[in-house]
Amino acid sequence: RKEVEQDPGPFNVPEGATVAFNCTYSNSASQSFFWYRQDCRKEPKLLMSVYSSGNEDGRFTAQLNRASQYISLLIRDSKLSDSATYLCVVNKPGGYQKVTFGIGTKLQVIP
């Protein structure tokens, strides 16, 4: 089983739609979770951390389900500018702050 698994998509959604991505992780000892955003031919950038109780940043909501070992990202009222690849990132327990990146889920918001 891969350490971090994501559906690569693409998810094609109309402007204004709500879209959700899931990401599963294999190591139950992982403690830190993130969503990164990567635009085409650009570097990844942190979108938001994912906290145990769930957290929201504007139109974006991130949630963690430890029992089922997955995290989710919900985007409400999708904008054209949300088109990007969303990378799920999970820390590797032990060691010196290494993380594992998922392959990413591609989102295309259509006018």
Place this chain on the structure above:
Amino acid sequence: DVKVTQSSRYLVKRTGEKVFLECVQDMDHENMFWYRQDPGLGLRLIYFSYDVKMKEKGDIPEGYSVSREKKERFSLILESASTNQTSMYLCASSLPGTGVSSALTQHFGDGTRLSIL
């Protein structure tokens, strides 16, 4: 703002050449990383450094080495370049931490698209 600078955006080299990719960060971060990113495979960690002269192998270190002589600079070396090392290479840095989410945030450079002919 953290700035991570990679020496080249695009690089073309020949099979068998020794290739150096340079990365510099300006935020005094202890941790620095080299990844490669390939379609369908995502980002894979090549090497990691947690301090000057300290390094640790990542998931795919074969064919690569690294050097960290100064805190701000982390170099990736392809000892004898091969065509399967054609890829996008990304450098990142982060603060040290022990499970605090913000400390694990990685700041990336723009990437170097390396082609080996």
